[in-house]
Amino acid sequence: MNEIAVFWFRRDLRLTDNTGLYHALKNELRVLPIFIFDTDILEKLESKIDARVEFIHATVDSIKKTLQALGSDLHVYHNTPLDAFKQILKQYDIKAVYTNTDYEPAAIKRDAAIESFLAEHGITFKTFKDQVIFEKDEILNETGKPYRVYTPYKNKWLSKLASAPILPFPSETLQSNFIRTAPTAMPALSTLGFQKTNISIPPLQVIRKTITEYDKTRDFPYLENGTSLLGIHFRFGTISVREKVVKALPLNAVWLSELVWREFFMQILYHFPSVLTESFQSKFNVLQWRTSEDDFQKWCDGQTGYPLVDAGMRELNQTGHMHNRVRMVVASFLTKHLFIDWRWGEAYFAQKLLDYDASANNGNWQWAAGTGADAQPYFRIFNPTAQQQKFDPEFIYIKKWVPEFGTSSYIQPIIEHKAAVERAKKMFLVLKN
Incomplete structure (x- = not known):
């Protein structure tokens, strides 16, 4: 078997400006892209009519079709991550697994287990910052501790941003480095145990007027386009936070501050996981x-x-x-x-x-x-x-x-x-x- 690298899609469901994918495609090995419908997560969802699962399924299917058009494919698994990787190891000679960092306690525990398993097989596990501008210990107070109050966190965040220009990771320019493979099956939504819903997902777009006037429109729920409705796209990474911050910088400081709040709460959970209970x-x-x-x-x-x-x-x-x-x-x-x-x-x-x-x-x-x-x-x-x-x-x-x-x-x-x-x-x- 030829040696390959794996890229594991998670909260980053896009082929463009994807940090971990960019680094995977830059390495000297061909890249096998994978997605895992994690049964550990899906089985905990009380309702089997869940628009989020439907959205993920449709997005994964779209990525899969795009890669098939390139002569490659997104390999999709319905299993626990550990069992999925056991299955992949039987088929491929993997030297490295690339993915983007997830900061939630359950994800940290999952990744530690996967990293340990891969290490037993001589496989490196490489994670990258992608869903945030600043992560972990990049924004700390003068005593080296995580911020507990938003405003000083925001001020440090903006100060650091001003001295560190945002650069994209143009993964879309390296798509020739995916492995060539025959098309594989995509599990149906019903195979995952879920049904279609009648909920429509807000479209993937930011209306310039929405960002420009966000500070004036955001508080009025009767306005059709008073907010961007991009929450689900940030959640599952169908858009790049770097791209949106670059857009927000010259347009609206209030809209940008919402992205800073998002990162503030992420670092609170990362540093103080007990807040979940x-x-x-x-x-x-x-x-x-x-x-x-x-x-x-x-x-x-x-x-x-x-x-x-x-x-x-x-x-x-x-x-x-x-x-x-x-x-x-x-x-x-x-x-x-x-x-x-x-x-x-x-x-x-x-x-x-x-x-x-x-x-x-x-x-x-x-x-x-x-x-x-x-x-x-x-x-x-x-x-x-x-x-x-x-x-x-x-x-x-x-x-x-x-x-x-x-x-x-x-x-x-x-x-x-x-x-x-x-x-x-x-x-x-x-x-x-």
């Missing part, structure tokens, strides 16, 4: 959250009697998307008005959001709950009615998702605002120091 601010671990299954279900179903909250939850349930401003309102409502554990809401969002990302989901939920890094203060509680008056004054967004609003069919609020706020403040006040 515990409050970032440990003093809040003793909070006695309410455990009302009935109230939680009403929140999930968009039946709280607060129209902006209900509109947001129904939008999420029907489309897998929720406007960013509304996400803050519904998260605040669950944790402050209903005083239900942020972990309940986090888990629900994890099931539903197209752009679900563990670090951002956790970071934003803990921010809203007042327990996280640079969190919203416990005493600052969104008033859903005031938020509606400010950001959906004509009820355009609300009437789209809550058609019975304004009629006798619409339910009464499940809790009174003032009483809820007073209860939340009382619960937090004991721990404020």
